[in-house]
Amino acid sequence: MISAIDHVQLATPAGSEDDLRAFYAGALGMTEIPKPPALAARGGCWFQTGPVQLHLGIERNFSPAKKAHPGLRVTGIEAFAARLTAHGVNVTWDDDLPGHLRFFAHDPVGNRLEFLEPVTPSGRGE
Known part of the structure; x- marks a missing residue:
């Protein structure tokens, strides 16, 4: 039986590790975190x-995920968005998911990422 997601893998082009x-x-x-030696190669x-x-992971003929994405739950989402903006990352807020504050951003190779935080009854993040 599935009990949790162990990890999410995103594709990336060769040579992008420093930007990542x-x-x-x-x-x-x-x-x-270190990769096992056979995988690090x-x-x-x-x-x-x-x-x-x-x-x-490196993918030959890489194409970034434009729609598919991991959804990453955060705390203090406004401060987290400000942190990303301060690092030059463009964040796009979206209010289409009831009960959540959320935004989307892209990593340096163009993969889409979703960041979300459930809202309290007051309408603010938890």
């Missing part, structure tokens, strides 16, 4: 925060 580190570790505040990089892992 600046974004996922620098802007998002995630920690880079393939390139890419992995990041983690709490139980959430994102794996960025």
